[in-house]
Amino acid sequence: MTEFFQQLINGLSVGSMYALIALGYTLVYGVLRFINFAHSDVFMVGAFAGMYLGRGLGQASVGGGLLVMLGAMALCAVLGMLIERFAYRPLRNRSKLSVLITAIGMSLFLENAGQLVFGPNPQPFPATFPSRNFDLGQVVISSKDLVVFGVAVVLLAGLQLLVLKTRIGTAMRATAFNPQAASLMGININTVISFTFGLGSALAAAGGILWAYKFPKIDPLMGIAPGLTAFVAAVLGGIGNIPGAALGGLLIGIIETFVKGSPWSTWSEAIAFVLLIIILMFRPAGLLGETQPEKV
Amino acid sequence: MGPAGFDGHELMSAPLLQLDRVTIRFGGLTALSALDFGIGADELVGLIGPNGAGKTTVFNLITGVYQPTEGNIRFDGKSIAGLKPHRLAALGLTRTFQNIRLFPSMSVFDNVRAAVQLHRPHGIRNALWRGRGFHDGENAVSALVMEMLDMFRLTRFRDEPSKSLPYGDQRRLEIVRALATRPRLLLLDEPAAGMNSTEKVELMKLIQFVKDKYKIAVLLVEHDMQVVMGICRRIVVLDYGVKIAEATPAEVRKDPKVIEAYLGEEPTIQK
Amino acid sequence: MLLARPRTLLGAALAVSVALGLCQQRLDPYYVDVLTRIGINITLAVSLNLINGHTGQFSLGHAGFMAVGGYTAATVSMFAAPHFLPANAPAAFTLAWFLAALVAGGLVAGAAGLLVGAPSLRLKGDYLAIVTLGFGQIIAVIFRNIEPLGGALGLSGIPAYTNLFWVLATAALTVYVVTTMVNSTYGRGFLATHDDEVAAAAIGINTTRCKIVAFVIGAFFAGVAGGLYGHFSMTINPKGFDFNRSIEIVVMVIVGGMGNTAGVILAAALLTLLPEGLRTLAGYSIPVPWSAQPWSLNWIGESRPLLYSMLLIGLMLLRPQGLFNWGRRGSTATS
Numbered sequence: 001m002t003e004f005f006q007q008l009i010n011g012l013s014v015g016s017m018y019a020l021i022a023l024g025y026t027l028v029y030g031v032l033r034f035i036n037f038a039h040s041d042v043f044m045v046g047a048f049a050g051m052y053l054g055r056g057l058g059q060a061s062v063g064g065g066l067l068v069m070l071g072a073m074a075l076c077a078v079l080g081m082l083i084e085r086f087a088y089r090p091l092r093n094r095s096k097l098s099v100l101i102t103a104i105g106m107s108l109f110l111e112n113a114g115q116l117v118f119g120p121n122p123q124p125f126p127a128t129f130p131s132r133n134f135d136l137g138q139v140v141i142s143s144k145d146l147v148v149f150g151v152a153v154v155l156l157a158g159l160q161l162l163v164l165k166t167r168i169g170t171a172m173r174a175t176a177f178n179p180q181a182a183s184l185m186g187i188n189i190n191t192v193i194s195f196t197f198g199l200g201s202a203l204a205a206a207g208g209i210l211w212a213y214k215f216p217k218i219d220p221l222m223g224i225a226p227g228l229t230a231f232v233a234a235v236l237g238g239i240g241n242i243p244g245a246a247l248g249g250l251l252i253g254i255i256e257t258f259v260k261g262s263p264w265s266t267w268s269e270a271i272a273f274v275l276l277i278i279i280l281m282f283r284p285a286g287l288l289g290e291t292q293p294e295k296v
Numbered sequence: 297m298g299p300a301g302f303d304g305h306e307l308m309s310a311p312l313l314q315l316d317r318v319t320i321r322f323g324g325l326t327a328l329s330a331l332d333f334g335i336g337a338d339e340l341v342g343l344i345g346p347n348g349a350g351k352t353t354v355f356n357l358i359t360g361v362y363q364p365t366e367g368n369i370r371f372d373g374k375s376i377a378g379l380k381p382h383r384l385a386a387l388g389l390t391r392t393f394q395n396i397r398l399f400p401s402m403s404v405f406d407n408v409r410a411a412v413q414l415h416r417p418h419g420i421r422n423a424l425w426r427g428r429g430f431h432d433g434e435n436a437v438s439a440l441v442m443e444m445l446d447m448f449r450l451t452r453f454r455d456e457p458s459k460s461l462p463y464g465d466q467r468r469l470e471i472v473r474a475l476a477t478r479p480r481l482l483l484l485d486e487p488a489a490g491m492n493s494t495e496k497v498e499l500m501k502l503i504q505f506v507k508d509k510y511k512i513a514v515l516l517v518e519h520d521m522q523v524v525m526g527i528c529r530r531i532v533v534l535d536y537g538v539k540i541a542e543a544t545p546a547e548v549r550k551d552p553k554v555i556e557a558y559l560g561e562e563p564t565i566q567k
Numbered sequence: 568m569l570l571a572r573p574r575t576l577l578g579a580a581l582a583v584s585v586a587l588g589l590c591q592q593r594l595d596p597y598y599v600d601v602l603t604r605i606g607i608n609i610t611l612a613v614s615l616n617l618i619n620g621h622t623g624q625f626s627l628g629h630a631g632f633m634a635v636g637g638y639t640a641a642t643v644s645m646f647a648a649p650h651f652l653p654a655n656a657p658a659a660f661t662l663a664w665f666l667a668a669l670v671a672g673g674l675v676a677g678a679a680g681l682l683v684g685a686p687s688l689r690l691k692g693d694y695l696a697i698v699t700l701g702f703g704q705i706i707a708v709i710f711r712n713i714e715p716l717g718g719a720l721g722l723s724g725i726p727a728y729t730n731l732f733w734v735l736a737t738a739a740l741t742v743y744v745v746t747t748m749v750n751s752t753y754g755r756g757f758l759a760t761h762d763d764e765v766a767a768a769a770i771g772i773n774t775t776r777c778k779i780v781a782f783v784i785g786a787f788f789a790g791v792a793g794g795l796y797g798h799f800s801m802t803i804n805p806k807g808f809d810f811n812r813s814i815e816i817v818v819m820v821i822v823g824g825m826g827n828t829a830g831v832i833l834a835a836a837l838l839t840l841l842p843e844g845l846r847t848l849a850g851y852s853i854p855v856p857w858s859a860q861p862w863s864l865n866w867i868g869e870s871r872p873l874l875y876s877m878l879l880i881g882l883m884l885l886r887p888q889g890l891f892n893w894g895r896r897g898s899t900a901t902s
Contacts, residue, residue, distance in 0.1 A: 035693045090884055096692045097625055098883050101821060104814065105879030112873035231697070270708040273701035280694055281686050359769065385771030397766035399759050401826075410755035414771035420780070423751035424744060426574055430751070437752045477770050 002138040007257050013145035013214065015253020016152030020207035021230035022237070022245035023159065024200030030176040030240035031196045034088070034096070037103035039204055040227020041110035042080055044220060046072045046205025047125070047212040048118055054126035065129030069151070069209045073202040080201025081194050089190070114220030122219040125212040148210045155206055156246055159199075163242060172196055176240065225269065229256065232276040238289025247287060310373070312337040312513050313358065313389075313481055318367035320357060327353045328537040330367070335481065340507055340514045342528035342545075344521075346557055349534040351517045352394070355485055358515075359391050360384050371481070386414060388480035392470045394489060398458040404469055405454040408441045411476035441476070448472050448502075464495045468502060475506065481513045482506070488520040496520065500527050525549065533557070573747050580739035588732025599731060603799055605839045606734030607792050610741045612819040612835040613828060614788035617745045619817070620825035621754075622781040623761030624688065625696040628703025629789050629816050634808035635679045635706060636672035636790025637797040638716055641725045643668035644798065665728040669737075669794040676790020677783045679706070684782035688775060703813055707805040721804025722797075729799035737795060741788045746828055748784070757781060761826070811872070818879055824889025833891050842871055 021043055028036045049072040057064040087106050091099045134141045163169035174182040175192045183189050211226065212218050233252040237244025252272065260268045279286060311334030318331040328350045335341050343351050356362045358369060360381045368375050371389055379387075399407050416437055422430040445451045448468055453461055458469060467487055474482055484503070488496050504527055507514050518524045524531060525545040533541040533548060535557040541548055548554055591599055611629065618626045648664040683702045687695055711719050748754050759767035760774040767774050797803045815838070823834030849868035852861035867874075882889070 035697065087880060094887065098887050100625070100693055100696060102880055102883040105876045105883065108814065108872060108876035109880060112870070112876055116870060116873060266712050267708060270705045273705050276701050277698055280690060280698055381768040382771050382773045385769060391769050393766065397763050399762040399766065401762050402755070402758055406755055409752055410759045410772065411770040413752050413756055416752060419753050420748060423753045424747050426747060434752060473770060
């Protein structure tokens with residue numbers, strides 16, 4: 001029983017990070033109908049940015065941890081916007097395939113550049129937020145899990161507020177619904193898209209910092225597996241759907257943690273893909289999405 | 297009204313296509329409601345109605361893109377429920393598209409050639425072996441395609457990429473491509489869209505020619521009254537998914553329900 | 568076009584491959600090595616081009632089919648053949664068994680193509696790409712978990728049956744099959760499916776069947792290539808058939824121009840030679856005005872994947888039709 005709770009807590013904390021990354025995928029897909037392959041590598045850059053920033057901290061503190069995270073988020077927001085501006089925007093009117101290939105190329109570029117610049121070996125992530133353990137009977141809750149979950153919840157709530165209550169959020173929703181109509185209403189599509197990329201990248205960076213905080217060894221290829229899993233989470237929840245991405249992330253985090261703890265653990269890498277294929281076969285709109293019939 | 301005919305006039309043959317109380321709902325919206333009509337094997341029927349009346353939905357139902365929620369559609373007496381578009385084409389039911397969907401990477405010749413494939417059984421084995429059978433088959437295909445291009449005065453474009461043709465010629469090519477599948481019923485989806493008066497007159501002549509030469513039935517969905525009234529023998533009028541009239545052009549023009557449905561609508565702007 | 572007499576050309580190509588195979592011993596082993604890898608890559612790229620280029624289905628898991636073929640062929644050679652081959656069997660027996668291994672590899676890979684294709688092909692664009700990527704990864708994970716096939720370490724000690732004859736003959740055959748298939752009235756179905764599935768269906772083309780046929784044939788040849796690869800490098804493991812391998816093949820198709828067989832052949836050759844060229848280049852140093860010491864280019868050796876990714880991005884931004892796509896597509900010749 002305690003094992004179960006331990007795994008559940010683990011699953012929720014990993015799942016919250018998947019949710020943050022999944023949000024980036026879903027935001028961009030909602031606005032551009034495009035899967036940003038390079039998103040998982042922005043996550044990685046966020047972690048490394050955090051590493052360099054974190055080295056400047058004397059000791060672990062809540063304030064210090066937040067500063068590191070916000071710094072990384074800002075850096076990655078800029079990175080995301082630059083990528084969109086120079087690699088994706090020129091191709092906006094070309095075939096879907098061209099942009100997809102460019103995104104793949106960008107992902108490989110970031111991974112390989114990361115290996116050259118940061119070195120391919122795993123590096124330790126400095127202490128940012130303080131960490132201690134809380135004993136609840138036989139279950140041990142690490143402050144890491146609490147921080148991860150807590151920060152994720154705050155960011156998610158903030159995102160919902162932004163999307164539902166602010167002007168830019170409404171602009172994003174309008175653009176996702178119908179870009180032509182939105183631009184006719186005076187919305188600057190380019191600004192909205194840039195903003196969306198920036199926002200998604202910032203969330204990925206947050207995910208990266210939290211990941212590095214929980215698993216303090218980072219390397220340039222660290223984004224690949226979580227990125228793919230988070231993408232599946234976004235599809236599971238219904239790609240383009242924000243609460244769906246959060247739900248999908250948590251679900252997959254929990255499922256994956258339990259599988260890793262079971263005798264089937266060597267198959268855990270395939271789990272995400274198997275899930276993806278099942279979803280796309282049987283319910284492509286995901287759990288919370290809506291089906292779109294093709295107009296002829 | 298009779299099951300497929302209309303007041304007083306008998307169809308010359310049993311209906312080739314018959315819609316029986318066809319209803320389709322999308323979520324909460326009923327796009328078509330208990331629609332009944334039929335088309336005989338040599339008729340030229342027009343389908344008109346204000347925007348949003350459901351004309352394209354009818355098309356998509358007949359061509360297998362959508363399935364009816366209630367009612368059924370019969371082609372040549374047999375239900376076509378659940379048949380995919382390519383199967384319908386094999387049965388003799390072909391369509392063109394409102395936004396002209398030619399194959400952009402292929403030449404004019406190849407666009408038609410792709411359609412000839414339907415009734416030419418030689419397939420992969422022949423292509424790989426490249427024997428006598430293959431060459432004879434390809435020559436026959438070539439001859440057929442050229443014959444059709446010649447007949448419709450598209451020969452000079454044969455090697456051009458299809459998207460480089462003038463608009464009216466693209467429309468003609470799309471119709472020729474549909475004809476290459478040897479249809480028994482040809483569905484034309486707003487073929488006059490984007491045309492000027494001269495082009496429309498050409499189009500009317502083309503449709504009449506096609507119908508007479510190939511002895512096929514034609515269902516024409518169109519906004520342009522000049523075209524519809526000019527060539528259709530019978531017109532079905534839809535409004536909000538319901539059939540409000542079915543008569544000859546002269547009668548439809550005077551029908552008060554039809555006039556009311558169109559009241560407030562701008563006449564289609566003549567170029 | 569060149570297709571005026573495809574069977575004659577195939578015959579000539581086969582004759583050349585026999586000749587090269589026979590005099591392989593007399594050639595510099597380095598060149599034999601490079602030529603072998605070029606041949607394998609041509610087979611992979613042309614078979615992928617059938618799926619991605621001609622039929623327009625974006626498959627990112629081609630290396631998975633290569634893995635299936637490679638493991639199957641290795642299994643036949645290492646575990647089945649020894650039962651039937653006496654110790655000093657004549658060469659013909661060994662050759663026959665190798666052929667059987669390769670064909671088995673292709674067939675099983677083709678079956679995998681059917682398994683992957685049938686459910687996936689109703690998905691469009693991005694989703695199809697992700698699903699094929701997923702299948703490629705799943706295949707790798709499966710092989711990593713099968714202990715009798717070596718698990719993560721893979722199989723080694725595969726007999727070195729591959730020689731220039733097999734490689735070039737396979738490449739020639741692949742090119743022949745793909746080109747003759749596509750350049751025919753039958754082949755217009757694939758191109759139509761690529762251009763506009765809705766319109767293609769409206770004129771009677773069974774687009775699902777076209778897509779599946781393309782997938783299966785593409786997978787078959789990828790499987791044979793995998794078998795050739797296994798009997799060339801003498802060891803295979805799941806890591807050699809990963810996403811990066813799939814991407815390498817995709818790059819060849821894009822550089823060559825999707826749907827442009829001749830361009831893809833050229834691209835496959837060039838991109839196989841590229842690492843060699845880069846390796847040579849990395850050994851040099853250029854004299855520079857700002858330093859007494861010449862500037863070493865050895866960083867190039869480390870950066871090949873980086874350069875690849877930049878190539879990919881650059882191509883998409885500047886020349887998406889590929890480097891070798893000069894003519895228009897749309898042949899009106901009757902073959």
